[in-house]
Amino acid sequence: MNSKKLNPRIWMMLLLLCALGSMFPALAQQTRTRTITGLVTDEAKEPLIGASVVVKGTTVGTITDFDGNFVLSVPTGAIALEFSYVGYKSKTITVPATTKVVNVQLSDDAQVLSDVVVIGYGTTRKSDLTGSVSNVSSKEFNAGLISSPEQLINGKVSGVQIMSASGSPTAGSTIRIRGGASLNASNDPLIVLDGVPLETGGISGNSGNFLSLINPSDIESMTILKDASSTAIYGSRASNGVIIITTKKGSNEKIKVSFNTTNSIQTRTKLADMLSRDEFVDVINTYGTSAQKSLLGNESTDWNDQIYQSAFGTDNNLSLSGKIAKDFPIRASLGYYNQKGILKTDKAERFTGSLSVSPSFFDGYLKINLNAKGSVNNNRFAETGAIWAASTFNPTLPVYSGNTNFGGYYETLDNTGAPVNAAVLNPLGRVKQNKSTSKVQRFIGNADIDYKMHFLPELKFHTTLGVDYAEGEGKIYVPAEAMQYYTTAGRNYEYGPQKNTNRLLTAYLNYNKYLEGLKSNIDATVGYDYQYWKSTSPAYAELNTLGETQTSIAASDQRHTLLSYYARLNYTYDSRYMLTATIRRDGTSRFDASTRWGTFPSVALGWRVTEESFLKDNAVLSNLKIRASFGITGQQDGIGNYGHLPVYTIGQDGAQYQFGNEYYYTYRPQSYNKLLKWETTTAYNIGFDFGFLKDRITGSFDYYTRQTKDLIATVPAPAGTTFNKTITTNVGNVDNNGIEFTLNATPIQTKDWTWDISYNMTWQKMKVKNLSLVESSAKTNTLVGPSIDGYQFQVLSEGYEPYMFYVYHQLYDEKTGKPVEGAYADLNKDGQINSSDLYRYNSPAPDYIFGLSTSLRYKKWNLGMSFRANVGNYVYNGMAMNTGAWSTVSYNSYQLNNLNHSFLNTGFKNRQYLSDYYVENASFLKMDNLTLGYNFGRVLNCFNLNASAMVQNVFCITQYKGVDPEVPNGMDVSFYPRPRTFSVSVGLEF
Numbered sequence: 001m002n003s004k005k006l007n008p009r010i011w012m013m014l015l016l017l018c019a020l021g022s023m024f025p026a027l028a029q030q031t032r033t034r035t036i037t038g039l040v041t042d043e044a045k046e047p048l049i050g051a052s053v054v055v056k057g058t059t060v061g062t063i064t065d066f067d068g069n070f071v072l073s074v075p076t077g078a079i080a081l082e083f084s085y086v087g088y089k090s091k092t093i094t095v096p097a098t099t100k101v102v103n104v105q106l107s108d109d110a111q112v113l114s115d116v117v118v119i120g121y122g123t124t125r126k127s128d129l130t131g132s133v134s135n136v137s138s139k140e141f142n143a144g145l146i147s148s149p150e151q152l153i154n155g156k157v158s159g160v161q162i163m164s165a166s167g168s169p170t171a172g173s174t175i176r177i178r179g180g181a182s183l184n185a186s187n188d189p190l191i192v193l194d195g196v197p198l199e200t201g202g203i204s205g206n207s208g209n210f211l212s213l214i215n216p217s218d219i220e221s222m223t224i225l226k227d228a229s230s231t232a233i234y235g236s237r238a239s240n241g242v243i244i245i246t247t248k249k250g251s252n253e254k255i256k257v258s259f260n261t262t263n264s265i266q267t268r269t270k271l272a273d274m275l276s277r278d279e280f281v282d283v284i285n286t287y288g289t290s291a292q293k294s295l296l297g298n299e300s301t302d303w304n305d306q307i308y309q310s311a312f313g314t315d316n317n318l319s320l321s322g323k324i325a326k327d328f329p330i331r332a333s334l335g336y337y338n339q340k341g342i343l344k345t346d347k348a349e350r351f352t353g354s355l356s357v358s359p360s361f362f363d364g365y366l367k368i369n370l371n372a373k374g375s376v377n378n379n380r381f382a383e384t385g386a387i388w389a390a391s392t393f394n395p396t397l398p399v400y401s402g403n404t405n406f407g408g409y410y411e412t413l414d415n416t417g418a419p420v421n422a423a424v425l426n427p428l429g430r431v432k433q434n435k436s437t438s439k440v441q442r443f444i445g446n447a448d449i450d451y452k453m454h455f456l457p458e459l460k461f462h463t464t465l466g467v468d469y470a471e472g473e474g475k476i477y478v479p480a481e482a483m484q485y486y487t488t489a490g491r492n493y494e495y496g497p498q499k500n501t502n503r504l505l506t507a508y509l510n511y512n513k514y515l516e517g518l519k520s521n522i523d524a525t526v527g528y529d530y531q532y533w534k535s536t537s538p539a540y541a542e543l544n545t546l547g548e549t550q551t552s553i554a555a556s557d558q559r560h561t562l563l564s565y566y567a568r569l570n571y572t573y574d575s576r577y578m579l580t581a582t583i584r585r586d587g588t589s590r591f592d593a594s595t596r597w598g599t600f601p602s603v604a605l606g607w608r609v610t611e612e613s614f615l616k617d618n619a620v621l622s623n624l625k626i627r628a629s630f631g632i633t634g635q636q637d638g639i640g641n642y643g644h645l646p647v648y649t650i651g652q653d654g655a656q657y658q659f660g661n662e663y664y665y666t667y668r669p670q671s672y673n674k675l676l677k678w679e680t681t682t683a684y685n686i687g688f689d690f691g692f693l694k695d696r697i698t699g700s701f702d703y704y705t706r707q708t709k710d711l712i713a714t715v716p717a718p719a720g721t722t723f724n725k726t727i728t729t730n731v732g733n734v735d736n737n738g739i740e741f742t743l744n745a746t747p748i749q750t751k752d753w754t755w756d757i758s759y760n761m762t763w764q765k766m767k768v769k770n771l772s773l774v775e776s777s778a779k780t781n782t783l784v785g786p787s788i789d790g791y792q793f794q795v796l797s798e799g800y801e802p803y804m805f806y807v808y809h810q811l812y813d814e815k816t817g818k819p820v821e822g823a824y825a826d827l828n829k830d831g832q833i834n835s836s837d838l839y840r841y842n843s844p845a846p847d848y849i850f851g852l853s854t855s856l857r858y859k860k861w862n863l864g865m866s867f868r869a870n871v872g873n874y875v876y877n878g879m880a881m882n883t884g885a886w887s888t889v890s891y892n893s894y895q896l897n898n899l900n901h902s903f904l905n906t907g908f909k910n911r912q913y914l915s916d917y918y919v920e921n922a923s924f925l926k927m928d929n930l931t932l933g934y935n936f937g938r939v940l941n942c943f944n945l946n947a948s949a950m951v952q953n954v955f956c957i958t959q960y961k962g963v964d965p966e967v968p969n970g971m972d973v974s975f976y977p978r979p980r981t982f983s984v985s986v987g988l989e990f
Helices: 008-031 149-153 228-237 277-287 303-307 385-392 427-432 483-488 878-883 902-906
Strands: 033-041 052-055 061-063 069-075 079-084 091-095 101-105 116-119 122-125 133-137 160-164 173-177 190-193 219-225 242-247 256-267 311-325 328-340 347-357 366-381 435-452 459-478 491-515 520-537 540-543 549-553 556-573 577-588 597-608 621-635 648-650 656-659 662-665 667-669 679-692 697-709 712-716 726-730 733-749 753-770 781-788 791-797 804-807 810-812 819-824 839-841 848-858 861-871 874-876 919-921 924-939 943-958 980-989
Touching: 052 069, 061 069, 069 079, 091 101, 116 133, 116 219, 116 242, 149 160, 149 173, 149 219, 190 228, 219 228, 228 242, 228 556, 228 577, 228 597, 228 621, 228 679, 256 328, 277 902, 303 385, 303 427, 385 427, 385 878, 427 483, 577 621, 597 679, 781 878
Parallel strands: 033 101, 190 242
Antiparallel strands: 033 069, 052 061, 052 079, 079 091, 116 122, 133 219, 160 173, 219 242, 256 311, 256 980, 311 328, 328 347, 347 366, 366 435, 435 459, 459 491, 491 520, 491 540, 520 556, 540 549, 556 577, 577 597, 597 621, 621 679, 648 667, 656 662, 679 697, 697 733, 712 726, 733 753, 753 848, 781 791, 791 804, 804 839, 810 819, 848 861, 861 924, 874 919, 924 943, 943 980
């Protein structure tokens, strides 16, 4: 047959038949399978749950169940099975065609089991650390509805204290590592997100909680650097510790899709201890005048019920993770968070998205990591003044007046029907008639390039380009008829947008080489950083509803730059002796050229005692490492950007100068200090890490001491030297020391049961050594902290803890035991009671901080609990003082105010502002979390399912009589209560 004469269509049919013919044997072969079963165990012959079993070279595979068993359909004939499990060495076994059962025992991979910890400019194994470093992974994070990243580790790390500012979903937190190192400059730790150091502070519309713009569900781990050896690589920003946040990345596994939703209800907890409606009526009828009795109404209104609500919240996260090609991991996520506050109209809403791409090229010599995270926050801020109003408003009056005046809300009027000046306003009206909203957008992106030199693989070059951009704006509206701004025709204005930009360039070389002949490992890094910050906001005017200007706000342009050079050497000999030496030189634009540069060195030593011959084979002690470190770090945050420059500002509402027929606002010079320099902290740390019974019990102990000198402080300016009353300068010294202890144990570990316990304890003390411009001059007392009616209650004194309460010692009636009004101890024995008799009485800072977490697993069930305790902290009960005297029942002739229950105990006629009666022991034990979860495993052979139920802020045991023993600055005045949260969480993985 002449093939050339065949029709092209016949050619195509023949080719198709040949192709189908070649496929039939393959298809037939695929249909012929066999079943293999087996058991996967560890070295102790305990089953491994979730171990991976895969036919080598294919995607056919399964995972072991809760008993370590697996069932797998495989092709006929001899095959190779790959067994793998995190923390164990993978094993490949050839399975003959006739074998039906395969049992495998995997061995520990010591290198994998050594935790890899992210440190400044690189990573290291936990066993090689010489500094005081703590790492908390996502598996150990606090569960529940989490609004901000720092809440994930609250109570988890010794030496770290985290306190939310209030119970509002828009509130931020105060984070202190080892108590902070400064008095007036910033005490906030440096936050580093995927290699990008973030600026401290906030932005318009979200000033209280800048970290809330980061989705906690995207975080893989948080590393806390505490001592100077570990923090000195960050130099001038590391005096208050460093928190390194590492977000989740893609993996080289097949694509997985995960979805998690947490839905919650928040309820109010303890409120201010005020008189009930009946108690209030009895007190007025007993002590009140006829005029006061006539102000009692006939209603029974619980004003707290009017302003508080049960608040719904939801947090939903969808992520995709895996590889889209060989050596091309990717992870993408979307998140939506919406939490209402228990105070009506309070709300935080957040949309987030993140993308991480981590390809590698040239057999892993070149690695690129691209991260992008974006968020949009929509906030509504409740009028928190309603909390005070609800506590004190007359409970016998109605909510509504029955007419349209003041929006229909009952308000206090005088005999002419006009609003009473300085009256307590209707609590519900304050909440409902105030609409304060904001929109904040943030983008954080970075590109990491890591290149291992082909000609010298031990040498790699790493560079990071990062940007952190945020923009915030807001609007406030109060109608003209609202009592709150009745005399100014309400409020109606917009502020912002404020724009914050943070740019980073990091470049460093790292050389890592193990010298086998010398039994030595050398890890050396040298690098350069450039970071630039800019914050701008336009001028705007606060307006009323008529468009009239009430106040003018000037435009702002704030910028500063930090240049840095650094080097670090990690040296290890024979896996036993370790040395870390670091030096960093920083230059900041916040200081004059003559004082701009600071040098910050550190050195640390480590000795792994268990690697010595006399302990290496010890059956009980599996790890013992002794550490010691010394370092110097700096501080230049929290002081403004132009304190060393002669800056002139225009008076917005101040003096004017006539020029012709026109009047012009004058410019005036601001105070400045050309000699302003670095605040420095010298720190010493000695500690040890230990492990027993193959690390079933592990822990660490640290003792540290820190001396901060050249404190950056704002002090009164000498008369006639400046137009300002104060000036920022270097003055004084402060010492800080403490003990930290951590213990982790797994008392039970069997096939069905696992019990883990984690405990930490911190003892810390801080003392002011000097506050004088001239050392050894007369000792000074500087009043600080919040004030009530012009009274300040805390003091900085040389030789004492900072922020101690400065009060009179209350005297008591010997018969009744009640405090005697106005009777105080004459402490200086001069026969009179005056300010010389004020004394320092306890501190808001706790002496001891404890944390305890425990997790109990039984088969597919898991029960988790976490507790925190503070011992030795005191709180000034400002709410009891400010509402617990008879004189507070009425500030005018037309209104009655409710009283605090303390009035029944004291009978005070007038407020005793500085009495130590109101300084209360606020030691507490809190159960922060209670979680019960169940892992359903594989459902319908389609997805993995787990579910859990949680309670947050479960209980608080304390002798403190106020709302909460944990309040900012140790001052409890109209505190927004932290809610109790009930949540249900469901997680799916496809």
